[in-house]
Amino acid sequence: MPIYIESSDRPFIIPAQIKMGHKTLTVRLDEYLTFTENCIGKVNHRTNTIHIQKSTEAWPIPFENQVDSYFHEVLHIALERAEYNELNEDEDFVNRISGFLAQAALSSEGEAGK
16 A cells, blocks of 8 residues: 655655565654654664654654655665665765655656657
């Protein structure tokens, strides 16, 4: 079941599961991630779970930040699985590239071939 993140324009759909390499990862919206971990996104490699902070009344998170965090964590996983350890540890690189991926996804329109 996909995860819908609401915005004022349209919902953005984040898959509930993705496969990277030989592992399947589950994506969860977490109400307490910002409070307990002081972050918006996190990967738990032990459980193969990507956690994204859910926007709540107590912790309102802009929808664009949630989408950016999703791509940020996916990029970390891809770099880790591809054994690009130096790039994986470079948060500036990961922030820039994941930001471009999120922007491309959020600004997409229509369907190819139609």
